[in-house]
Amino acid sequence: MATLASLPTRNRSVAVNDPSRISDESAWAAVMARDRTLDGRFVTGVLTTGIYCRPSCAARHPKRENVRFFATPAEARATGLRPCLRCRPDEVTREATALERVYRLLAESEETPSLDRMAEAAGYSPHHFHRLFKRATGVTPAAYYRRLRGRRVEAALAENERITDAIYDAGYSGPARFYADTKGRLGMTPSAWRDGGRGETIRWATAETALGTMLVAATEGGICRLSFDEDEAELKRRFPNAAIEPGGAALSDLVERTVAAVNAPEKPHDLPLDVRGTAFQEAVWRELSRIPPGESLSYAALAARVGRPKAVRAAGTACGANQVAVLIPCHRARRGDGSPGGYAYGLQRKAKLLEKEGWQGGA
Numbered sequence: 001m002a003t004l005a006s007l008p009t010r011n012r013s014v015a016v017n018d019p020s021r022i023s024d025e026s027a028w029a030a031v032m033a034r035d036r037t038l039d040g041r042f043v044t045g046v047l048t049t050g051i052y053c054r055p056s057c058a059a060r061h062p063k064r065e066n067v068r069f070f071a072t073p074a075e076a077r078a079t080g081l082r083p084c085l086r087c088r089p090d091e092v093t094r095e096a097t098a099l100e101r102v103y104r105l106l107a108e109s110e111e112t113p114s115l116d117r118m119a120e121a122a123g124y125s126p127h128h129f130h131r132l133f134k135r136a137t138g139v140t141p142a143a144y145y146r147r148l149r150g151r152r153v154e155a156a157l158a159e160n161e162r163i164t165d166a167i168y169d170a171g172y173s174g175p176a177r178f179y180a181d182t183k184g185r186l187g188m189t190p191s192a193w194r195d196g197g198r199g200e201t202i203r204w205a206t207a208e209t210a211l212g213t214m215l216v217a218a219t220e221g222g223i224c225r226l227s228f229d230e231d232e233a234e235l236k237r238r239f240p241n242a243a244i245e246p247g248g249a250a251l252s253d254l255v256e257r258t259v260a261a262v263n264a265p266e267k268p269h270d271l272p273l274d275v276r277g278t279a280f281q282e283a284v285w286r287e288l289s290r291i292p293p294g295e296s297l298s299y300a301a302l303a304a305r306v307g308r309p310k311a312v313r314a315a316g317t318a319c320g321a322n323q324v325a326v327l328i329p330c331h332r333a334r335r336g337d338g339s340p341g342g343y344a345y346g347l348q349r350k351a352k353l354l355e356k357e358g359w360q361g362g363a
Helices: 024-032 073-078 089-108 115-122 127-135 141-157 163-169 175-182 188-192 233-239 246-263 280-288 300-304 312-322 348-358
Strands: 012-017 021-023 043-046 051-053 067-070 201-209 212-218 222-226 243-246
Touching: 021 024, 024 067, 024 300, 043 073, 051 073, 067 073, 067 163, 073 212, 073 246, 089 115, 089 127, 115 175, 127 141, 127 201, 201 246, 212 233, 212 246, 222 233, 233 243, 243 312, 280 300, 300 312
Parallel strands: 201 243
Antiparallel strands: 012 021, 043 051, 043 067, 201 212, 212 222
């Protein structure tokens, strides 16, 4: 058996949900972010202490040169490492395996399985399973299933001419059930989403902010575009089949609240949003919204948090596809080397936003 000192620490990849793999760079980014979403998908071996941990372990971070990554606890044990008594990585592996069984059950089900059935598949009591599932995914099993079925609809929409056909292909018993499930989540109707806003009325206005002239546009469901240095022509290009109208007095309150949010990005807002993207883009946007003001994450860490650690470039692209600047804080994303990366409205604005939020640099 190799000694701990002889084990290489770089230029290896960790197998994650074979056949996909995660690079050491992405694994390290997840460790630095203490990313719970990757617990159970690899373990971190610390050669100087002789232990291995889950990515989210709360213990003090080791030096990078003393770290090696393993796909499973068994691989770590085979090199002489022992499990951390603080984060207990072997237990989370069991939980991850149990959750994988439930994910498969949900993917294969035409209706939401009962809590008892899911708990039985996981091998836990219903109460413990429900708590475990929500901790791992951030939502309840029922909400997770609704999102899963919503993704099926999105895929079916791309393949069917008729909306009704897409709804049935996605496993819904009828349109009424589909619209009840997706109310408040899809924003624009599926047909409008597919067809450049057809059938939607989008009202817009401009206002002065601390970052310059802002354009804000909204449907009945919420803000669908917040940008800088743009005009009505750009809005028509993005939504070519929608009715584009000046907002007037009907939009004044929303505009006023949006100006306040832009001028104080460090404060939480409750502005309604009506934005759409791919499942991956929406996952990245959710993670961006979870970054506290005054902090930032690398594109690699964002990719790791949404379960696609190799999709670093795609995470950056998802940030660039954000339709509502500031409200979904893509300015809190950066490159892995700490440099700011890009920003659709100029790096000066990005720096100003981060300064307002009190960002000091670093991880």
